[in-house]
Amino acid sequence: MSEKIVEVRNLTKQYGKQKALDDVTFSIKKGSIVGLIGPNGAGKTTIMKTLGGLVYPTSGEIEMYGATDEKGLNHARTRMSFMIEAPYEKEKMTARENLEKQRLQKGIPDKKRIDEVLKQVNLENTGKKIVKNFSLGMRQRLGLANALLAKPELLILDEPINGLDPEGIVEIRELFRRLNKEENITLVISSHILSELSLLCTDYVFINNGKIKGVFTEDELKAECSEYIQINTDNNEKASAILIDKIGIEKMDVTKESGIRIYEKLDEIRYISKTLYENGIIPVEIAKNEVSLEDYYMKMVSGV
Amino acid sequence: MINVLRSINYGLRRDVGVIVSLVMMFFMPYTIMLFMCAAEGMPLSECTPSYYFAAQNMAAVLAISYVGLTIISCKAMGGDSKDKTINYELLSGHNRLKIYAARSLAGIAWSVLPLMFISFLSVGVIALINGWGMETDPIDVIIRIALCVFPLIRICALNMMFTSVFNSAGKGIAMGFGMDLVISICTTISEEVFHKEIDYGFGFLNIIFLLTSQNSREVIIEGKPVNLFDTALTPEMYIKTIGFAVVFTVVYLLIGYVVFKKKDRD
Structure with missing residues (x-):
């Protein structure tokens, strides 16, 4: 059985009287590709934000790489990368400058890593074009490049194929597969494009109105x-x-x-x-x- | 924290608003000098020897440079809030205290330190051009300008507190300017209605008290014109200038941090 690297237990997040998450429990196994599925406002982004430390849970517990306390969770986050809501982008900077700013922030010593990730997401030829002039798809790719910069063990991506053209979707799907198979990166992907998730994911978490509606492996879902x-x-x-x-x-x-x-x-x-x-x-x-x-x-x- | 600081510095170096503010602050002393000469209708060499400039006009230089100081400090604290790129510092595993500390440090380093450097440089440059002038103790002038670093840090901390509370550099800048206006009105009311002068603690009052023309005058001693500050640098001035600044800076930064720590980053 694969090692569980993230466990979410009875997580609840309340904004006033509104429950954004209601007793959410699920886990992420090492090496899996988890699809987080639900309509808008279901609570997918709130789950990701809670894992990322942007949002404090009202109750419940998160365990990541064996840690449950704040210091340990922050250390665990150095092994992870996120792309939540908006991809990382300073509009008046070029793609390379954006990544350089992030390289410094993440303390990555190797400057060549920027060239590697730009090539991985096909943004190596954007030159001095500033992000403001990027298409939505290019911005998504830049967000992915940023997420890949620190060579994470776990990638958590909120709607990563949003805005990509069909060709781009195929490329990014192949990139995800490659990252999972060759670099053993675990992925958590939320998306509305269910057909895309079904081509990629090994595990599925269905969520609506802040509640988990079902957790399945690929085989279990096929049976269903x-x-x-x-x-x-x-x-x-x-x-x-x-x-x-x-x-x-x-x-x-x-x-x-x-x-x-x-x-x-x-x-x-x-x-x-x-x-x-x-x-x-x-x-x-x-x-x-x-x-x-x-x-x-x-x-x-x-x-x- | 060092990594976050390096990343903020990289961003600020490429921020047009910050660069424009620094350039404006750099030319401010010379602009004021030229303006004063034009107003007096005197040749450049006569109207502003350096002592005069430092004693009479430096408060105006710092007060007008307040615009730049506010813009830079607010941008350092919250410039990455609007596009939510600040969230990626948390997502990378930095804790909130280190992020806040790095942003506060960057805010002070990018606004107060250049302003102090520009101030001293301008006194030196104007001394080279126009000479020092009447016999005023240069050390006294330098100490007075140097003491201004404390109230400037306090003002910077207030701006950063507003930025943190409202999670927006723009709102921080607006509140900083608004607060300056409120203080000016309150000071005027205090002086005119209650006949009570406020010299420390709020806005630019401390800086004005240390440097302005109201506070210095020309006297003839042994046949020589000497510029005297009305209030000598007493231990009380040191203690109150530094004390008020440190206490308020700590309070402002703490409030800003508590909000930054407690709030969800939605």
């Missing part, structure tokens, strides 16, 4: 997003009873909105149809479907 048989009949209540009694179905959801969903005996669609018919139920719809990550996301965050 599996195929099912969708059935709608003239009498779903009676149909579901027949499915249980006559066919022995156990894994099944029945809702007014979606009808009946069966998650087992997926190859017996004909037999199911025939059994329902023989018992006086007329199937209006019976088909094999698949739960997409988007469907599952909607189900997790809004209960639909």
Whole structure:
């Protein structure tokens, strides 16, 4: 089992009467790529800010690299890099000047590191162009370059592919994969682009209204997003009873909105149809479907 | 802390507002000298020998340079707040005390120290151009200017406190200027209505008390014109100038730190 490098336990953050985080508990394993998934205002950025020491929790505990006290957490943060809300950018400076300022702040002795990270994010040819004239994508890349500057063990990135063009998204995805596989960097990424996260992440944390809605590994989520048989009949209540009694179905959801969903005996669609018919139920719809990550996301965050 | 300080210095060196303020502060003594000559309608060599400049005009130089001092100190403390790049100092694992200390140090080092250097340099340059003038003890003048470092640090700390409390260099600058205006009004009311002079503790009063023309006059001693300060440098002046400045500086910086420490960086 992989070593847990970050553990968040019962974390609550309250602004007045509003709970931005409500009893949040999850952990980050070394070498994983964790996707933090939730709609705007769900609490993703607040979690990241709390890990970064920008926001004090109202209650709960954070453990990072074995440390729980302020001094230890600050030391742990020297092994991590963040890009939260806005990427690091002084608008009137060039990319190189921005990184030089950060190099000094982080106490990195090697000046050549700036060239290395600029090359990694394809910003090596920006010359004297100041950041004010950068596109949104270029700014995101600069933020990533800054995050990579100190060779972190854990990267925490808030919406890192926001503003990137499709080509840029592919490049950055490959960069994340490379950093994870070759340099063994653990990543925590929040994003609204679920399809992107599903191509990258090994672990998922679903959050909404400050509450954790589910924590899954890649395999667990694949299982949850599996195929099912969708059935709608003239009498779903009676149909579901027949499915249980006559066919022995156990894994099944029945809702007014979606009808009946069966998650087992997926190859017996004909037999199911025939059994329902023989018992006086007329199937209006019976088909094999698949739960997409988007469907599952909607189900997790809004209960639909 | 050293790393944060180096990073702040790198940023301030590239800040147009800071550079413009420093240039303005550099030329301020000579501008005031030329202005005084024009106002008196006298040739340059006669109207401002260096002693006269130091004793009569230095308070005005420092008071006007207050604009630059305020801009620089507020930018050092909170120039990185607007774009939230200050947050990356915390995210890199520096604790809040070290970040605050580095920013306070940078604020003082980038505003008070250049202003003191410019002040002494201008006295030297004007002495070279126009001579020292009447017999005034140069040591006395130098000590008086040097003593100004304490109230200047106090003023700088007040600006930085406002910047920290409002988490904005712009608001810090506005509050710094606003406070100066309030102090001027209060001083006038105190003097005119209550006939009570305030010499220490607030705004530029201490500097004016140390340096202005109200405080120095020309007398003839043994047939020679001598410039005398009305109040000699007494131990009380040293103690009150330094004491008030140190106490208020500590109080201002502490308030600023408590706010910086307690507040979430949203």
